């Protein structure tokens with residue numbers, strides 16, 4: 001009788017691989033037979049497009065869900081190629097930031113909106129925008145776990161302390177259950193000495209919290225969104241896809257304990 005594990009994919013730094021990680025983990029777990037919902041919580045709508053759904057054609061989105069103008073159960077779509085369900089987003093969501101401020105329970109809107117659908121899934125991933133905004137706050141209040149994609153660069157660690165501070169404040173005030181599920185190294189170039197150094201700093205700093213799977217810089221991961229197909233489906237043999245399949249296995253081991261791993265329908 002367990003319900004979904006909600007995982008927010010967060011880093012306020014732009015372009016670190018949040019969406020690529022969200023889309024490919026959703027697809028990898030779906031391929032392994034798990035029931036997955038991907039929530040696109042970014043007005044850029046990249047997770048929507050990367051899932052093969054045209055954000056411009058999506059008339060009802062997570063924006064409507066957040067503002068109480070529609071139900072998640074009616075607005076979610078099937079991302080056929082990825083094998084998961086999607087709550088789409090588009091630029092309309094940028095307005096929510098302002099409109100939410102006026103509303104009661106403004107940080108808890110997403111959590112409340114997902115309450116009716118979460119029993120349908122084992123995993124819900126929330127792809128966050130590159131900011132610590134009210135949208136991201138909604139994800140942190142809804143989630144049980146935070147997954148932090150990181151590029152191994154000089155400034156990577158600096159932004160991390162702001163994020164960790166925000167997570168602590170959310171835990172203290174709004175969501176006592178929130179934990180850092182793990183950090184994942186993305187776009188990794190093993191030939192780059194700085195990347196190696198930052199990577200080992202992360203190991204020292206975060207120990208067990210750091211996922212062992214490392215996502216390499218891989219052009220197939222960058223190309224897949226233009227086909228509206230997650231790379232793990234589009235080119236499963238590519239190094240990037242294989243890294244995400246390995247990461248999904250680790251996520252399953254780490255986060256899946258509370259999730260029923262009932263046999264998939266044959």
Ligand SMILES: Nc1ncnc2c1ncn2[C@@H]1O[C@H](COP(=O)(O)OP(=O)(O)OP(=O)(O)O)[C@@H](O)[C@H]1O
Pocket residue numbers: 013014015016017018019020021042044046128129130186187188215216217218219221222223225240
């Ligand atoms: N491992 C990788 N190798 C090569 N390219 C990658 C990799 N991961 C992501 N990319 C590309 O880098 C860009 C940024 O990735 P992505 O959109 O996943 O980051 P993001 O953190 O979601 O960005 P934003 O903060 O704008 O939402 C995209 O063009 C994506 O295709």
Ligand SMILES: [Mg+2]
Pocket residue numbers: 018019020042046047127128129
């Ligand atoms: Mg993104």
